[in-house]
Amino acid sequence: MQQKLFFDSVNNLIPFDGEADYFPEFFTKEESARHFLDLRQKVIWKQEPIKIFGKEVMQPRLTALYGNPDIPYGYSGIEMESHEWIPVLQGIKNRVEDLAGQEFTHVLLNYYRDGQDSMGWHRDNESVLGKNPVIASVSFGEEREFQFRHYERKQIKRKIMLQNGSLLIMKGATQHFWEHQLPKRKRVSRPRINLTFRKILT
């Protein structure tokens, strides 16, 4: 199928200290529906524990990590098992790499079963990602609100609804100066899948 060369975008959702560009219709409705079902079925989803202030609790979502073999990738005190690329992920990765203009070594996947599942404030600033990482975030399924907050001036916030089939590219100093989160939403009853593509430096 012929791919679009240009996509409508919202350039820079954050006012300074970084860059976050949003492409709401990066995948068509048909592609998105197909990818959602494929990912739900073929990805090895697990609910993993996480250490918060030394205490182990279960993460409020399912996760999975895929990537180039022999490059381990740990975060938040757990070293996740990394699986080798599967066709659906390879296909999405190729599309995202074309637009981002760089290659990625790994993808972290999150499955939010409903509005009770979430991800708290954090930065994707692990040293293995380098100083100014490009993080490409793809969303399928239920639309959810995604929030930014400045790390030093926490009252400065931005938010966006990440829609089905969208791509958000965070780059430059974003992971240094801005935290992001996906808050719980009581009224949301349907699932969402998110993929964040990352490049691990070796």
Ligand SMILES: O=C(O)CCC(=O)C(=O)O
């Ligand atoms: O689900 C999302 O949109 C955010 C995921 C995220 O921030 C991450 O995986 O680091």
Ligand SMILES: [Fe+2]
């Ligand atoms: Fe993140």
